[in-house]
Amino acid sequence: MKGFSLNQATTKRWPLDDLVAGCAAAGVEAVGLWREEVAEYGTDKAAALVRDAGLTVSSLCRGGFFHDPGWYDENRRAIDQAATLGTDTLxxxxxxxxDGSRDIDGARRQVGEAIGRLVPDAQAAGVRLAIEPLHPMFCSDRCVVATLDQALDLASPYPASVVGVVIDTYHLWWDDRVWDGIARAGREGRLASFQLADWITPLPSGVLLGRGLPGTGSVDMRRFARAVRETGFDGHVEVEVFHEDVWSRPGPEVLAEAIAGYEEAVA
Known part of the structure; x- marks a missing residue:
């Protein structure tokens, strides 16, 4: 399945061995992995599993959380883990x-400074730091970077080969400036990862788990795919969905629907 990548989060309860085997059997080229599950399985073991199946790791999620004590050491471990897995995208x-702060501007400045501190480590490891803006409802506790423009501004002081951005349809579909931002990301060579997930309503009580498979919600996936394609982006497109109903279904069934949604979006 050329160009498609299954993000591990989409089939959260599918064991990694089965996920890799299922993707290989379906002709999938790549998988996006998550640090916690990879660490539990064993990073070296996971790297060998994916490599032996003929797959590529399109990205590793996640680094960041720069408001936490010990963020630098944790992100250094994340960079090393990405390098071991053979992915160039963290x-x-x-x-x-x-805690206790209302200074969102200061928090964003600190994010930029933290990324700058990590740049030499990432460059030495051959890993690109990919800043993902999240929907504004997550600003207080998960991500003070809420728009693509903010992500690009934070990346701009650093080499594009080392710091890029993530386009995630779930988080950015609401922003009427996103189309100019995608074009800017292309001009600046910053587009590191493109992820598909739909916005479904009503949202569940845990809004983080409100994503749908492509084609099940409100997002114009084709418009996003056209805009990204026009930048010259030729990386894998990940389907990354968080939803209890999706997680409860058999992995092969979800994979098949994710592929169908991808094909419809990028056709």
Whole structure:
């Protein structure tokens, strides 16, 4: 399945061995992995599993959370883990406000400074730091970077080969400036990862788990795919969905629907 990548989060309860085997059997080229599950399985073992199946790791999620104590050491471990897995893309979710703070501008400045501190480490490891903006409802606790323009501004002081951005349809579909932002990301060579997930309503009580498979919600996936394609982006397109109903279904069934949604979006 050329150009498609299954993000591990979409089939959260599918064991990694089965996920890799299922993707290989379906002709999938790549998988996006998550640090916690990879660490539990064993990073070296996971790297060998994916490599022996003939797959590529399109990205590793996640680094960031720069408001946490010990963020530097944790992100250094994330960079090393990405390098071991053979992926050149480490997704960064910036983190929210420090405890007791209301200074969102200061928090964003700190994110930029933290990324700058990590740049030499990432460059030495051959890993690109990919800043992911999240929907504004996550600013307080998960991600003070809420728009693509903010992500690009934070990336701009650093080499594009080392710091890029993530386009995630679930998080950016609402922003009427996103189309100019995607074009800017292309001009600046910053587009590191493109992820598909739909916005479904009503949202569940845990809004983080409100994503749908492509084609099941409100997002114009084709418009996003056209805009990204026009930048010259030729990386894998990940389907990354968080939803209890999706997680409860058999992995092969979800994979088949994710592929169908991808094909419809990028056709």
């Amino acid at each position: 997704v960064l979710v910036s983190g929210g406000l420090p």
